[in-house]
Amino acid sequence: MSGATQKLGVSRGVSHLVGGVALSLLASIANAAYQVNFQEPATKLAQTVSDLHMMMMYICGVIFVGVFGVMFYSIIKHRKAPGRVAATFHENTTVEILWTVIPTIILLVMVWPVTKALISMRDSTGADITIKATGYQWKWGYDYIKGEGEGIKFMSVLSTPRDQIEGKAPKGEHYLLEVDNHLVVPVGKKIRILTTAEDVIHAWYMPAFAVKQDAVPGFIRDTSFRAEREGTFRGQCAELCGKDHGFMPIVVDVVSEEKYATWVAEQKTKMAALAEDPSKVWTMAELMARGEAVYTQTCAACHQANGKGLPPAFPALDGSKVATGPKEGHLDMVLNGKPGSAMAAFGKQLSDSEIAAVVTYERNAWGNKVGDLVQPGEVKALRK
């Protein structure tokens, strides 16, 4: 009786494995809710990785069926029964040598194609475009530093509304995998991604490209991909980086070369428009409006939209000594951060007018009514 139930339980495990392998062969359901295989590859390397994984699954599957076939045969045929006497053999040098050498050979066979794929994966020479991806707590910043589009830079922040996360609104199709500014690259070109970070270790992960590279603060790493088809591809940060590690996705638009050229031109125009005008004198209304936008995008994650923060890790700004105290102290906090805490040095991420605006906003929003304002020139003067 226990033999029969035991066989059933074990068969279930085997059928899980077989079913999983079988399902994974049906790549057409790759994006279904019960996805069991990799996302549809968009690069040749991603296809190779998927194929390597399949090869390993087959080999492991054969070994699994072999070994546990023997074991389950034994469980049935060699169970204690009246008159059954256990064998007494307990060694066999030939067999032991065989099952040491044969697995070694199987491993060597496995490792050869993986070696080739790895060497190819790590070759980022000959790139057409080089983009630096900088990890921040908790968003990405992109700088196009070489190739067509050089000079474009922007931040890319999660754009899923808070309401959806808190269950107050239905979740969108790209829940948690959507950002305000997508990374755009042309199809068929080799893109080199340099990764670094401003604060803690992050990782840039794009499953459809089989790309994952740690972003280590103070160091530059690199990886590369050549997308073979157009489309929008989504990935996430893949190294625990603090509370919003799960909320800093990556979205890449792979577009035709013509569309890319158009996009580059648009970006350059947009950047010129937002460029610092040193002669502009901002009004309170302008600063408050711009400041609120910057606050929502950059500060609210920790200090909350209502300024109440999440003490003690993220202090309240509403009524805080820093936000209602001398301007210089407030500016220093935003520009240079507070080392040893999660408060980053935003001087590196934000322009003079953005900082002037957000500091003005913080001093005059919620219950704060300091009444003063900050011009971009004051911020510039304080930068070290």
Next chain:
Amino acid sequence: MTTATTTANGHSVGHDDHGHAPGGMMRWITTTNHKDIGSMYLWFSFAMFLVGGCMALTIRSELFQPGLQIVQPEFFNQMTTLHGLIMVFGAIMPAFVGFANWMLPLQVGASDMAFGRMNNLSFWMLPPAALLLTVSLFVPGGGPAAGWTLYPPLTIQGGMGMDMAIFALHILGISSIMGSINIITTVLNLRAPGMTLMKMPLFCWTWLITAFLIIAVMPILAGAVTMTLTDRHFGTSFFNAAGGGDPVMFQHIFWFFGHPEVYIVIIPGFGIVSQVISAFSRKPLFGYASMVYAVAAIGILSFTVWAHHMYTTGMPVTAQLYFMYATMFIAVPTGVKIFNWTATMWGGSLTFETPMLFAIGFIFLFTIGGFSGLVLAMAAVDIQMQDTYYVVAHFHYTMVAGALFSAFSGAYYWLPKWTGHMYNETMGKVHFWLSFVFFNMTFFVQHFLGIAGMPRRIPDYAVQFADFNQISTIGAFGFGMSQLLFLYNVIVCIKGGEKAPAKPWEGAEGLEWDVPSPAPYHTWEVQPVVK
């Protein structure tokens, strides 16, 4: 254990013979008896298992559906971190030390462990360490939230909970080192005459090798977390590039500890399973010498593979290739062990009492964990899987279906010896089947989540991951509830039940079966002679 009993050599011992030995609380605080200390380790580890399990259920509850329903991300990260630290350092390791304490002297024919007082201290350091870890949740800033792997610079942020965890790790490390010194000395010096090393039960071999691994690597962990402490408070820059340091150096140091650590938590399990399979097959262990060499090989190789946890950190391709080849090779001695266990069963006369069910379950599920480990070893494929749920699935297959199942196997196997009663066999079997089914429900689907691209250590996820997460959570609750059956079975067994003979298992071998059940407070006061 409270009545006068007779040892194998006819010497009568009872509590009256203790003369001035204390009773009550002081007995447990001052005991140097390996059975008492073994019991304390086992109870402590089970309590920690339940605490760590509650943390796991908190994690799985939040992950039941997309969205943030139950906890905030900061607290979620504390749960994942403490779940890992408590399970590894508070549950699994102390459980196996409990087995070592109870069984090594009995198996080698020694009257106790070599250093009785140090043994007591090794145990009593654990409750303060556990307190530090759990209380860290309640201090300002909460507990450590950087994952059990504690990577900087993230660990440099965070409040005093992180410092409490560092202190706890130091204490746990010292406890383990002292325990290991005790184990090595006991096994090498106190074996009964005639028991050569190659005649020892395999459980003794596995603990001997594990003890060396512990002494080698715990100081390295201590170094890594101390450097974290000084970076946090004393102005050093070990892991801060701006000061000339390197965050990735922590990873090298940590994983040089960390990889041998995962073998530390499994190798004693290999020993238990070897003994159980042989006993319930009524057949000697196949290839005893190879099994010893295989464990030794695994132990030595474990030092050479650490950076397979770091394939995506940016190391040169040559380094990735080296670590890939080295890691693959550990599969060879591990495979040898699987084959040898199967060959032990082959041609035997098998029965399937609960210890055997857990041992077979171990072999079956640990092998699945081994296969996913092999996939992860392949660096090109690991790029896709690193830091996803595929890794989470892999290490839960090896640590839960591996280490934990082998611990259950040993517990059921030796409960009659410890308590003098047989446990409830039907309840034991139900515990096994429920654990087996719910374990797979919880973790098999996580392989798919990882392949599909779900990162680990996230409290909320994209909608395409919802279905498997829901299945996983249901499985987790089922698995958790099933463990209460074990607790109930053990308590009932301690209190009473069918009287157990000295050797309740027909095919069992070893000196422990030559002493009565329950084992008297003092055993082998005169050492047996082994032929």
